[in-house]
Amino acid sequence: MSTQSDNPYIYADNAATTPLSPVAREAMLPFLGGTFGNPSGIHRVSREAAHALADIRARLARALGARDAGEIYLTSGGSESDNWVLRGAVRRFLDQHTADESHSPHPFVVTSAIEHHAILHCCEAMEHEGLATAIYLPVDAQGHVRAEDLERALAAHEGQVALVSVMLANNEIGTVEDIRELARIAHEHGIPFHTDAVQAVGHIPVDVRALGVDALSLSAHKFHGPRGVGLLYLREGFSIPPLIAGGAQERGERAGTENLAGAAGMTAALESALGGLENRMTRVAAQRDRLIRAVIDAVPDVKLTGDAGPDATRRLPSIASFICKDVDGELLVVLLDRAGVAAATGSACATGSTDPSHVILALGETDRRWNHGTLRLSLADDATASDIDALCERVPACILRARALSGTM
Numbered sequence: 001m002s003t004q005s006d007n008p009y010i011y012a013d014n015a016a017t018t019p020l021s022p023v024a025r026e027a028m029l030p031f032l033g034g035t036f037g038n039p040s041g042i043h044r045v046s047r048e049a050a051h052a053l054a055d056i057r058a059r060l061a062r063a064l065g066a067r068d069a070g071e072i073y074l075t076s077g078g079s080e081s082d083n084w085v086l087r088g089a090v091r092r093f094l095d096q097h098t099a100d101e102s103h104s105p106h107p108f109v110v111t112s113a114i115e116h117h118a119i120l121h122c123c124e125a126m127e128h129e130g131l132a133t134a135i136y137l138p139v140d141a142q143g144h145v146r147a148e149d150l151e152r153a154l155a156a157h158e159g160q161v162a163l164v165s166v167m168l169a170n171n172e173i174g175t176v177e178d179i180r181e182l183a184r185i186a187h188e189h190g191i192p193f194h195t196d197a198v199q200a201v202g203h204i205p206v207d208v209r210a211l212g213v214d215a216l217s218l219s220a221h222k223f224h225g226p227r228g229v230g231l232l233y234l235r236e237g238f239s240i241p242p243l244i245a246g247g248a249q250e251r252g253e254r255a256g257t258e259n260l261a262g263a264a265g266m267t268a269a270l271e272s273a274l275g276g277l278e279n280r281m282t283r284v285a286a287q288r289d290r291l292i293r294a295v296i297d298a299v300p301d302v303k304l305t306g307d308a309g310p311d312a313t314r315r316l317p318s319i320a321s322f323i324c325k326d327v328d329g330e331l332l333v334v335l336l337d338r339a340g341v342a343a344a345t346g347s348a349c350a351t352g353s354t355d356p357s358h359v360i361l362a363l364g365e366t367d368r369r370w371n372h373g374t375l376r377l378s379l380a381d382d383a384t385a386s387d388i389d390a391l392c393e394r395v396p397a398c399i400l401r402a403r404a405l406s407g408t409m
Contacts, residue, residue, distance in 0.1 A: 003206075006037055007340055008209050008340065008386075008387070008390070009340045009341075009342070009392055010340060010341050010342065010383075010387050010391060010394075011380060012342055012351070012377045012378060012379060012380070012391060013342045013344050013376075013377075014318060014378040014379065014380050014381075015171055015172075015174075015199060015222075015318070015319060015344070015357045015376060015378035016081060016344060016378070017221045017222070017227065017253065018221060018222060018223060018224045018380075019224065020225070020226055020265070020269075020346070021224035021225075021268075021269055021272060021274045022318070023268050024220075024224055024225050024226060024265040024266070024268045024269040024272070025265065025268065026268070027264045027265050027268035028226065028261040028262070028264050028265040028268075029153055029268070030264070031049075031052070031260040031261035031264055032261050033050055035049055035050035035052055035260070039053045039064075039249075039257075039258055039260070040247065040248070040249060040257070041053075049260060050388065052260060052264070053258055053260060053263070054069070056260075056263045056264055056267050057069040057070075057072045057074075058309065059267050059268055059271065060072045060231060060263075060266075060270065062310045062336030063267075063270050063271060063274060064190060064201075064206065064208050064233060064396070065206075065207035065208050065209050065210060066208055066209070066226065066233055067236060068178040070236065070251065071208075071229060071233055071234055071236055072231055072233060073232045073233075073234060073250050073253055073254050074229065074230075074231055074250060074254070074258055074259065075229075075230050075231055075232050076228055076229065076230065076259075076265050077219040077221075077224060077227070077228060077229060077230040077252065078116070078118060078217050078219035078222075078230050078233075079219075080230070081217035081218070081219075081230055081231065081232040082116070082118040082119050082122060082165075082196055082217050083118065083243060084232055084242075084243040084254070085165070085194045085232060085234075085240065086109060086119065086123065086126065086163065086165065086194075087126065087131075087165070087243060088108065088121070088240025088241050088242075088243060089109070089162045089163035089192060089194070089215075089240055090126060090131055090132045090162045090163070091197055091240065091241045092239070092240050092241065093162035093163075093218075093377050094107060095109045095241075101158065105159060105160045105214075106130045106132070106133065106160065107131070107133075107160065107161070107162040108132060108134070108135055108160050108161045108162065109123055109126070109132050109134050109162055109163050109165065109333075110134075110135045110137065110150065110153050110154065110157075110161055110164045110165070110191075110262075111123060111134060111135070111136060111137065111164070111165045111166065112136065112137045112138075112139060112145050112147050112166050112167065112177075112362075113136045113138055113139060113174075113292055113362040114139055114143055114167070114170055114172075114173075114358070114359045114362045114363075115165070115166075115167050115196065116167060116171055116196055116198065116199075116316065119165060119167070119196060120358070122168050125250070134160065135153050135157070135159045135161075136364065137149050137150060137153060137166070139175075139362050139363065140238070141363055141364055142306060142307045142308060142309075142314075142363075143170055143173050143175035143305075143306055143307065143359070143362075143363060144175060144177065144178070144307070144314075145166055145177055145178075145182060147178070147182065147185060149295065150164065150166075150182055150186070151185055151186050153184065153186065155189075158189065158214075158248045158378055159211050161191045162187070162191075162192075163191065163192055163194055163325070164182070164183075164186040164191055164192070164193045164194070165193075165194040165195070166179065166182050166193075166195060166273055167195060167196040167197070167198075167199070168195045168196065168197040168199070168200040168206065168211075168216075168330055169197070169199045169200035169203075169204065169316050170199065170359065171198070171199045172305075172308070172321060172346040172357060172359040172360075172374075173305045173306030173307075173319070173321045173346075173359060173363075173376075174199075174306045174307070174313060174315045174316035174318075174319030174320075174321060175306045175307045175314065175315060176200070176204065176307070176313060176314050176316060177195075178293070179195050179211050179212075179213065179236040179326045180210070180211050180212055181193075182341065182386065183211060183212040183213050183214075184212060184308065187199055187212070192214040192215065192216035192238055193212070193213050193214050193215070194213065194214065194216070194217070195211065195213050195215075195216050195217075196217045197216050197217060197218050198219045198222055198230075198376070199222060200275075200316070201218040201222070201223060201270070201273075202222065202223025202224075202269070202270060202273035202274070202315065203223065203273075203281070203316055203317060203318060204313070204317070205224075205275075205277065205278075209236070211329070213233075213235070214234070214235045215232060215233060215234050215235065215238065215360050216232070216233040216289055217230065217231075217232055217233075217291050218230055218233075218267060220262065220265065220266035220270070223270060223273045224272070224381075225262075225265050225266040225269035225270065225370060226261075226262045226265040226267075226269075228259070228262060229259050229262030229263060229265070229266050230266070231266070237397060242255065242355045243336070244256060244264055246404050248398055255267045273381075275316060280317075280381055281317045282317075282323065284317040284318050284379055284381065284383065285317035286382055287379055287388050288318060288319070288320050290319060290392065291320050291379075291388060291391055291392060291395070292304055292320050292389055293322070293391065294321060294391075294392035294395070294396065295395055295399070296364035297398055298396035299324070299396045299399045299400060300324070301324065301325035302322050302323070302324045302325070302399065303323050303370070304320075304321070305321045305322060305323055305360065305363065305374075306319070306321050306367075309359065316379075317379075318378050318379040318380075319377070319378050319379075320375065320376075320377045320378075320379075321346060321374070321375065321376045321377070322373075322374070322375045323360060323365060323370050323373050323374050323375075324370075324372060324373035324374075324375060324399050324402070324403065325369055325370050325373060325403075326369050326373065326403050326406055326407060327372070327399060327402045327403050327406050328372060328373065328402060328405075328406045329345035329346070329372055329373050329375060329408060330345055330374065331402050331405060332345070332375055332398060332399060332402040333345050333375070335398040335401055335402050335405075336394065336395065336398045337376075339394045339397070340390070340394065341377075341390075341391065341394050341395065341398070343375060343376065343395075344375075344376045344378070345374050345375065345376070346359070346360070346374040346375065346376040347359075356368075356371040356372050356374070357371070357374055360374055373402075373406075375395075375399070377391065377395065
């Protein structure tokens with residue numbers, strides 16, 4: 001998406017957040033006015049809200065391929081959903097083993113080294129609290145979790161693993177994992193499987209039953225829905241304790257008056273994103289590949305990160321990510337902003353930090369001259385040919401400028 005001017009500003013940071021779509025905004029309006037009731041009440045106004053909530057939940061279930069609307073739990077977004085399933089699975093494991101005092105193993109959570117910080121920091125917190133120990137699976141040079149590494153980890157900790165959690169698509173490099181195979185391996189060991197699908201839903205086909213997962217997280221603002229709302233899919237039969245205590249909302253599993261306006265916007269945005277998805281994936285992937293070729297051909301010492309194979313299903317259609325030798329990534333993003341491009345460094349660093357991205361380090365890129373020059377461009381669904389023309393011109397120029405300036409710092 002770009003603004004209308006002679007030199008349009010191009011927003012190429014859609015992996016961070018997307019603008020609210022008109023269809024989502026329209027779907028929210030009734031719940032910001034007339035249908036304002038609390039679904040937990042029993043009078044007419046509340047009943048109207050409750051009926052609307054039931055419809056929203058059923059539509060979300062259909063969109064994700066769930067068997068039943070009762071498998072959908074509304075949350076405030078991906079971070080809450082991730083924390084709920086991690087902590088809930090550990091508590092579930094401990095509850096299951098409490099009765100057997102002679103054998104009460106310490107729980108482990110198996111995840112990957114390239115997960116979103118909502119997963120990684122929750123694992124770190126649980127370790128600090130003594131609740132569980134995390135096992136971080138390595139990835140290959142393109143960001144894929146290897147099935148044999150998961151098999152090895154589960155065999156080494158048989159009977160001790162509370163949950164396996166591997167993201168469906170990486171938010172920095174766009175690599176798409178083979179979740180179906182990883183979930184199959186976890187289930188062979190009797191272990192539930194969760195996937196953080198925040199970056200994937202609305203951009204590639206996602207069907208919870210086809211994936212074979214027990215739990216899935218998503219966040220509405222990644223596919224043109226409102227911020228502050230998401231969901232956690234929990235397969236029927238896989239129940240976990242609540243993360244938030246209070247009222248009886250979400251069938252007693254997640255307290256807090258439901259955000260009906262947000263849920264309505266999320267539902268409309270998801271249904272809209274799924275319409276014509278295959279054609280949009282093909283079109284955006286072609287634009288992405290054109291941009292990748294332009295950058296690689298124009299600038300020496302730049303590497304594509306993530307899956308580089310010919311199978312477009314192994315990389316998100318919209319994400320082009322690079323590392324640039326002898327370039328300061330934050331400086332590059334500033335220069336791109338001045339040139340009219342919103343991009344991201346992909347780094348986990350906060351202002352003033354010099355740490356490279358944990359994802360890039362996990363790929364094996366340990367050379368400081370390379371791993372500080374990260375760049376992620378995530379294209380809009382409605383990116384035009386002229387947008388791509390501008391990106392193909394501005395991005396290489398800014399990388400070269402950033403390299404020249406970085407050498408003087």
